[in-house]
Amino acid sequence: MTKKNILLALICLLPLQLLAQQLWSLKECLDYGLKNNRSNTVYENEKRAADAQAKEALADYLPKVSVTGTLDDNLKVQQSIIPAGIFGPEPLRVAFTQKYNANGVAQLDQTIYDQSLLTGLKANKFNRQQAELNLQQNQEVIIFNISNAYYQIFVYREQLRLLRENLQTYRKQMDITGLQVQKGVTLKKDLDKVTVNYNNAVSQIRVAESSLTLSENQLKYNMGYPINSQLLIDSTNRADIAVPSNINANSQQFAATNRTDYRLSEINAKLLDIDQQRIKAGALPKLTGYARYGAVGFGSSLGPALTDLNPYSAIGLKLTIPLFDFFKRNAQVSQAKYKSLNAAENLKLDEGKYQLEYENARTKLVKAQSNLESDKRNIELAQSVFRTTDLQFQKGVTDLTDWLNAQNSIKEAQNNYLNSLYSFYQARLDMEKAGGTLKTFYNGL
Known part of the structure; x- marks a missing residue:
């Protein structure tokens, strides 16, 4: 086989190889992260430690044999x-x-x-629940971080797409203006003006490419994916990143119990109450055989x-029968009592704080969607103005300054759109987090 035939075969096989590589959707990234993020191991070990702690507490009520x-x-x-x-x-x-x-x-x-031991055994159930909720909270953090990094990648890709369109426009205008300078129709300073804008676009593309790489590395880290391995994000199937035409922020009613951190605070309050009962029970007689x-x-x-x-x-x-340790025990009971009271008060404070976070997140989401729709329409309007200005410039009705101003208006509209796009995704995740529905968001992808 000649070198030419080998090269032709490689060119034909290249698209097949690219198609064979996996394109990762947001759901697939989340599935991988929930299984492979190493923090899961930490919380799984904490869950096992809670089971061992329960066995330790039960062991105090089992027979003990000693040989001396x-x-x-x-x-x-x-x-x-x-x-x-x-x-x-x-x-x-x-x-x-x-x-x-x-x-x-x-x-x-x-x-x-031993009533104090019997009371302490009640804590075993809540210790297990606490470990399970810590694991669930860690999974919610993983969902939030992976989704945030994934959306950042999409925004940077949108930015690169728009910047490259602008670069192509400047490149065409540079060619036209260069020919006009050669013919003596226009001055070289006009070419320099377009060249400056072209170079600025090149510089912005480099910055955006660097930011895209950083976001991809952040996504890999949050997923527990090897940093040096290639990760191809699916930018063609936009079902998981599409902006809904209309989000009804009032569709769900807020409930503090949906939040994992609130349920953790509830369990902590119950554990403090059990601790108070355990200390009180220490004053009762103990019988041992x-x-x-x-x-x-x-x-x-x-x-x-x-x-x-x-x-x-x-x-x-x-x-x-404990007789003369009531001063120490009373002090311990008082400490446990006030800790339990503070836990109950903090629970009420948390409920109000989480309600505030949810209402603020909902307001930001409604505003972000409105801004996004407005900025998207503004790009279309700026492009319409530019097309008219470009036609006038070609016919000599207007000058290069108006042409550059119209193109700069497009760039400004694009920047506003990109900021609104990222703000929308961020507000959406913040609302899911504030409402305690990140798992529901994940399951709905």
Whole structure:
């Protein structure tokens, strides 16, 4: 096969290779991010830690078995005094142990009643819910960040498209003006004016291309996607980035309970209330049962102390009644009480704050959509003016200054449109976040 045929085959296969590469929609980016963002692992581990914490709390009410062994070498054996008159006229010195003393004991302890432990077990359910909500909140953050980066990419691509259209217009005008300068019909300063605008457009394209690359890298990071790997964003299928013709911002009623952070605050208030009850319950008696079995050995040498063992055993109940720690406990109860009261007040404050955030986000969204529609119509109007001015300029009815002014009006209208476009997407995400409906937004894509 000749080099020419090989080159032709490669050119034919290139479009097929491009088509085979995946084009990522917003939904696909979110699906990937929710599975691969590494922060998910952190919150999954916190959920497992909450399960382990629940088992730890339950373990305090389960039987405990301990085994203890001791071996004493009494370098100087302790003696006791038997007073005179019991076994003789003189006091009698007696040692109740020998040089070596071995003791081994196994004991089982079982809590029968401890109200503070029973109260603490109630927190297990809320600790699990808290871990699950933290995981859900992290997923909402991922949805917000990925959507924001995705929309930024779309806006920068729109900017590049418009800038390249402007660049082509300036390029055509430079060619026309250059020919006019060669023929002596116009002055070189007119060519310089167009060239300046052309160079400015080139510079703006470079900045926009750099910003686009930064946004693509930010999207990869938020997705947990390899930074050095190519990620092709679908810019042809605009179903997930299309601007709705009319958003009804009043379509949903605000409810603070839709927000994950509000439900986390609710759980925190419940946990503080349980903590207060647990501290109070610490003043109640505690009843524990035990069973003990052991063996003790004595000897003047090490061998008999380890082999000649005398077993013993016992079972019993232990009742513990706190009497003189009420000052400390009362102080602890007071602290827990005020923390619980503050949590309840903060919950009410949060409800009002979240209501305010939602109302502000809704207002911004309505305004952003109105501005976007107005700025989009303004581009069409500026283009219409430019077409008329360009025709007049070609016929010599107007001068280059009017032509440049009309083109600058298009650029200004385009900049306003791009700002409005990004503001709209940002306002839309802010409203979903304020209303606690980011998951609903994701599921609706």
